[in-house]
Amino acid sequence: MTDLNVEDLNKAVNTQVFDYSTLKDAAALLKQGKLVAFPTETVYGLGAIANNETAVRGVFQAKGRPEDNPLIVHVSDISQVHDTVANVSPLAQRLMETFWPGPLTIIFPLKEGVFAPNVTPGKKSVAVRMPRQMETLLLIEMVGFPLVGPSANLSGKPSPTAVEHVLNDFSGTISGVIKAQSPISEIGVESTVVLADDEQIVILRPGAITQNMLGKIAPVVEMTASQQLANKDVQSPGVKYLHYSPEQPVYLIPIEYTISDWLKEMDKQERKIGVLADEKMLKALEANKSFYSSYSLGSEGDVASATRQLYAGLRYLEQSSCEIIFAQALLDDDAGHAYMNRLTKASNFVL
Template identity: 45%
Template sequence: METKIYTAQELSAAAAQLRAGELVAFPTETVYGLGADATNTAAVKKVYQAKGRPSDNPLIVHVADVETVTQYAATLTPTVKKLMDQFWPGPLTIILKLKPQALAEVVTGGLSTAAFRNPRQPLTNALIKAAGVPLVGPSANTSGKPSPTTAAHVYHDLHGKIAGILDAGPTEVGVESTVLDMSAKTPTILRPGAVTRADLLPLLGEVLEQQPLVGKTEIPKAPGMKYTHYSPAAAVQIVDDDQQWTPATAWIATQSDPVGVLATEQQINMRKWPKNAHVISLGTDINTASQRLFAGLRQFDLQPEIKHILVTAFPRTGLGDAYMNRLEKAAGQKHFISL
């Protein structure tokens, strides 16, 4: 199969592919998603095949408006409607109870709930409207690898496996959406993202934060709760603070192979790096770091001679919570420890 790169001017052709049951990756403000008609069971099954993703992992349903959600969700409470008014379109995914048999098991993982999102990316909203159906949209990458933030990342992983990619350039946020479970007794964040607990508290009053990894026989309510995610081939270690970069730099110099480094501009400029350090800037703050994290990991993944990657940590406040959530999964919770 030839994978076509669609421009904004070719949106109608991309929508036609989706209506025909094919897979088309699309941009959002967070990462690129792998789109398929959420009402077409055969098309959704192709998503799992293309990604190499276990089929018991539920998929997020992307919609262009709230009205579409009402066709599938059991009810939209006043609080849920307020959430949608305030945060949609945007990087907030909301888990809701479904009407009986409203969506196929292949979409929900057999659960009585589903996750809905209305992306902020205008081209994607136009694509959903043109397709005339809601779209599933897991990250458009090989399962377990860093999520794609450009069309080129998608092409690298999935060319020949999907019909097309709608290209809108690099994504804005760089980490996946916040997943908020509104089917629980107390609203619960299952995956942190750009919409933070502090953002949600004024509206909800109480918000729990739980990102547990479920067992092998359990069905996760949201993506990222069961399997290894965001991992390049090289071993990733987290460097906890500016001081820790001093022994980390010394350790790099002792290595015979090149070592990948993802650090802030300040951290990069304040020291002399060994010749075998391959350094990529994460920019100046948590916003730029989140935008560049996955792209940096992917760039090093293209260099098989790099066996180790050191990445700077950020405080767990605001967007830093989402950044650290992804980084810790990429690193398998491993932090650099000086000897």
């Protein structure tokens, strides 16, 4: 196997764009230790073969990701889990059979010597999921070994949900990216991460597989980021670091704010304002005040659309050269929890 040299990341490369018809070429690059981004139903992942320490190091370097931040491993079949982890609990097996392929990551006990050591730095566990994106399942199968796949963005920035987002961050840096047939990721935020060792499910990161869905399988609790930081052996990838933020400050506008409240806050600003909100709110604001740029989250009350458009909207507004972003909150219930989790982390100010 030809490893990616560390110094290769300082050299300009031709970033190829692959599609379903050229997956074999992308798989060949991954087997050589190169980096190739791939689509999933959640966000695009930055892929490297998970048993190549140098290639995995390249993922950390390309993203600017701290090397103590563990990576999620992506498999193409449940049988790969049994082959590569130390133990699969009966509860974890039920979760895989119920929600895979899909946006659920499960923490398993680590089997020593299977994955490159920098996949799970200092951990006794490994995070694994099986995405439902057909191109990526076939890609992993072609490679013949699981892939690491953290979000394919520069660390700390909004995650990518379109091939253009990946190219904006990594064109000339990574060997390739696979373009999905759909223009934007189906879900739009990262997977739910859970621990399922006993007869209780512990949510470490919320996502599209919600607490209510998981509760049909077993009792569920959610562990906060601060609780995870206090337990170094139980942490979701990324919990230690800031995420999802554009360059501009983001103001989270509470769900109870009326149009009048929005306008009062906007009147306080002398900076160019970008607005991220649903269609009804944007039309009401535009009828009363002009602002620099806007991005629609979709129809009022469409939580799935708002979640799908969140990162795309933050990226669009960041590139619009507005100077401050006003972002609309949703109800932080079972359906809106993943959206609010990501937007709260992206926000500098909560009004």
